[in-house]
Amino acid sequence: MEITADQQDDNHELQRPTDWPVQVRNKIDFVKKNNISEPPKKRKYSNEYLKYGFSVTGDEDCQKPLCVVCGEILSSGSMKPSLLMHHLETKHPTHKQRNISFFQRLSNSPNLNSCLISTNEGNEAAIEASYRISYHIAKSGKKSYYR
Numbered sequence: 001m002e003i004t005a006d007q008q009d010d011n012h013e014l015q016r017p018t019d020w021p022v023q024v025r026n027k028i029d030f031v032k033k034n035n036i037s038e039p040p041k042k043r044k045y046s047n048e049y050l051k052y053g054f055s056v057t058g059d060e061d062c063q064k065p066l067c068v069v070c071g072e073i074l075s076s077g078s079m080k081p082s083l084l085m086h087h088l089e090t091k092h093p094t095h096k097q098r099n100i101s102f103f104q105r106l107s108n109s110p111n112l113n114s115c116l117i118s119t120n121e122g123n124e125a126a127i128e129a130s131y132r133i134s135y136h137i138a139k140s141g142k143k144s145y146y147r
Contacts, residue, residue, distance in 0.1 A: 043079045051100045052084040053092065055107045068106040069095055 045056035045063045057066040057073055065074045065084060069092045078084070088096050095102070 042076065045079065049079070049081070049084055050103050050107065052081065053088050053095060053098075053103050053106075054084050067091070068103055 042063075045065070049056075049065065050068075053067055053069050054065040054074075055068050056063050058064045058076075062076060063079070064076050065079050066072075067074070067087060069088075072087075072091075074083075074087065078087075085096075
């Protein structure tokens, strides 16, 4: 079916023909209503989430919940009290009755992950040098064994 010039309004938007089936017209209305130009609102970290055992990691634009007990980083979509409580109840059932001061102490204390990250920061130059040497050996095509 062709759309003619008389089926356009003043805003140059096409009007739907009235002889289209109801399902098609309803679908078009649904698409037009739900075509939102602004991005959905993202949930921000609240200090109240610490009572569920979660701190925050990441920058201001992309905050992610960090479990202070196991160090697991959940997706930003999981920053809902019900999902944080679910993690605490399923992964750490012994800690679900703990008060907020327990979780504050855990979040302030240095853990194994932060120690590992700080020790690996100085090795970047050595890793790059090792990569370059391996690359040149592989590029030469010679079979060589270093012992």
